[in-house]
Amino acid sequence: MVSVIPEPIKSQSKTVCVIGAGPSGLVSARELKKEGHKVVVMEQNNEVGGQWLYQPNVEEEDPLGKTKTLKVHSSIYSSLRLISPREVMGFSDFPFTAKEGRDTRRFPGHEELWLYLKDFCEVFGLREMIRFNVRVEIVEMVNDDKDVDDNIKRWMVKSVEKKSGEVIEEVFDAVVVASGHYSYPRLPSIKGMDLWKRKQLHSHIYRVPDPFRDEVVVVVGCSMSGQDISIELVQVAKEVHLSAKSLDVPPGLSKVISKHHNLHLHLEIESLEEDGRVIFVDGSCIVADTILYCTGYLYKFPFLESKGRVEADDNRVGPLFEHTFSPFLSPSLSFVGIPRKLIGFPFFESQAKWIAKLLSGKTSLPSFDEMMQSISEFYIAREAAGIPKRNTHDICDFNYCDKYADYVGFPHLEEWRKELCMSALLNSMENLDTYRDSWDDDDLLQETLQNPYFTQLATL
Numbered sequence: 001m002v003s004v005i006p007e008p009i010k011s012q013s014k015t016v017c018v019i020g021a022g023p024s025g026l027v028s029a030r031e032l033k034k035e036g037h038k039v040v041v042m043e044q045n046n047e048v049g050g051q052w053l054y055q056p057n058v059e060e061e062d063p064l065g066k067t068k069t070l071k072v073h074s075s076i077y078s079s080l081r082l083i084s085p086r087e088v089m090g091f092s093d094f095p096f097t098a099k100e101g102r103d104t105r106r107f108p109g110h111e112e113l114w115l116y117l118k119d120f121c122e123v124f125g126l127r128e129m130i131r132f133n134v135r136v137e138i139v140e141m142v143n144d145d146k147d148v149d150d151n152i153k154r155w156m157v158k159s160v161e162k163k164s165g166e167v168i169e170e171v172f173d174a175v176v177v178a179s180g181h182y183s184y185p186r187l188p189s190i191k192g193m194d195l196w197k198r199k200q201l202h203s204h205i206y207r208v209p210d211p212f213r214d215e216v217v218v219v220v221g222c223s224m225s226g227q228d229i230s231i232e233l234v235q236v237a238k239e240v241h242l243s244a245k246s247l248d249v250p251p252g253l254s255k256v257i258s259k260h261h262n263l264h265l266h267l268e269i270e271s272l273e274e275d276g277r278v279i280f281v282d283g284s285c286i287v288a289d290t291i292l293y294c295t296g297y298l299y300k301f302p303f304l305e306s307k308g309r310v311e312a313d314d315n316r317v318g319p320l321f322e323h324t325f326s327p328f329l330s331p332s333l334s335f336v337g338i339p340r341k342l343i344g345f346p347f348f349e350s351q352a353k354w355i356a357k358l359l360s361g362k363t364s365l366p367s368f369d370e371m372m373q374s375i376s377e378f379y380i381a382r383e384a385a386g387i388p389k390r391n392t393h394d395i396c397d398f399n400y401c402d403k404y405a406d407y408v409g410f411p412h413l414e415e416w417r418k419e420l421c422m423s424a425l426l427n428s429m430e431n432l433d434t435y436r437d438s439w440d441d442d443d444l445l446q447e448t449l450q451n452p453y454f455t456q457l458a459t460l
Contacts, residue, residue, distance in 0.1 A: 012360050014172075014174050014360070015037070016038065016039050016175070017039075017139075017170070017172040018040070018178055019177050019179050020041075020050055021049070021121075022050015024180070024337030025041055025043070025050065025178035026120060026126055028351075028355065030126060032176070032356045037356065040172070041126070041129050042157070043130055044133070044134065047132070049114045049117050049118070052074070054110060055076075057072075061204070063201035063202065064293070072204070073183050078207050079228075079232055080109065080228070081108065081436055082107045082109075083224055084421060084424055085424050086108060087416075087417075089344075091120065091345050091346065091349050092410075105437075106436075107424075107437070133161065133163055136158070137159060137160055138157070138303055138305060139155060139156070139157050140306075141156075141329070142155060142171055154171050155174065155333070156169060156170070157170050157171075157175065174332040175334075176334050177334070177336070178336045178337055180337065183204065185297060186295050186297050186298045190271065192271045195274050196273070199289060201290070201291075201293070202294075203221075203225055209237070212236060212290060215238060216286065216290075217239070217288065217290045218291045219240060219241070219242045219294055220294060220295055221244075222244035222245070222249065222253070226242065226244075226294035227242075227256075227432060229292065229294060231432070234262055241266055242265050242266065243266045243267070244265060244266070246267075250430075251430050252430050252435070266284065267281045275287075298315060299312040299317045299338070309328040310329065313389075315389070318375065321371040321374060324354070325371070327368050327375070328368075330365055331365060332359075336352055341394045342395040343401065343417060343418075346413060354407055363407075398418050416451060420444065424439070424441075427440070
């Protein structure tokens with residue numbers, strides 16, 4: 001019997017444009033570089049970090065973010081601290097460890113995560129691939145022909161150098177969209193909203209509590225940001241009224257409300273009146289100075305001209321196979337960082353590895369029909385589970401992350417990572433105002449810190 005040794009697959013090098021130098025864009029650039037691709041990262045700001053690059057000056061931004069192009073990308077507010085412990089957040093080979101002279105808290109402030117991303121960029125030599133202060137205006141297919149082979153599809157990227165105004169048009173073999181989804185405000189539809197004469201803003205431009213001193217503020221939305229901002233505002237505002245879909249809130253929020261005489265919980269708003277009244281669905285009413293919408297964000301890709309092949313409809317970006325590839329445009333167009341409510345950085349890394357290997361020809365996607373069938377089954381399952389369309393990309397499932405990792409041979413999430421994440425989540429629900437500084441999983445934490453992930457990689 002003659003054994004045949006298969007020839008090694010020759011890696012194909014592609015020119016790839018990565019849009020955005022936040023966490024998902026940086027790890028995409030690294031994985032593409034490792035696979036031998038020629039990478040250009042286009043970043044509209046003057047530094048890496050994406051959302052984690054704090055932008056304190058928001059005066060020029062529309063308070064409700066109703067413009068087509070936003071002047072401010074980041075929605076980070078000054079006091080923001082991480083909601084997950086630092087141990088779970090690092091990439092697979094680059095732990096997010098405490099460094100002397102920096103914010104060493106287990107749940108550090110936003111600047112510490114930005115510095116981690118800067119460190120990641122420096123250690124892996126990514127800065128040389130990044131063009132800063134460049135805004136992507138248009139991404140469109142050059143040879144837009146359905147009969148064109150997937151491996152021949154190419155993309156024209158039109159960008160503008162923000163300082164000089166110079167317009168550049170370039171052609172790439174592939175485009176990775178890593179532009180984030182926490183910038184464009186998602187607003188509710190409330191009767192009288194357009195006629196209400198007093199101050200209205202979205203949390204996208206909230207930075208510090210001082211401008212709301214002695215005001216009556218209505219915070220719409222009971223998400224983590226709505227809760228966090230309400231706790232901060234209650235220290236300076238005359239009254240804070242938190243409007244939620246239900247009065248059945250986690251114990252941690254109930255405890256906080258009981259501690260502050262000027263923090264009140266309401267159901268949703270029925271209408272806004274021109275005289276400043278805010279009427280809630282239960283008929284109760286207050287007169288407010290400001291309404292602050294903590295109502296989430298929209299997926300938007302204003303630069304992408306896909307002729308309807310990929311669209312954001314009611315906050316569902318699709319059709320996308322595994323939240324990453326358009327069956328019509330894969331593998332030359334991909335998205336990294338779309339899913340929410342998961343341990344983000346390792347997941348983005350697994351996405352980046354899959355894309356890089358696909359582009360180099362080392363692996364392949366299912367057929368068009370198989371991808372479309374998978375997407376259809378996913379949508380049907382979400383609908384059957386009662387999950388609204390707008391929450392299509394909310395994962396909330398460690399098993400999905402492991403299943404995704406199997407596509408590219410990426411390691412499953414470590415058990416310690418899952419356990420620490422769940423421990424922090426449960427603690428936050430019970431102790432909303434203290435969970436970042438007081439926890440009861442110290443034994444698990446100390447055991448985790450002896451893992452080779454921390455003991456061997458922490459010196460990077």
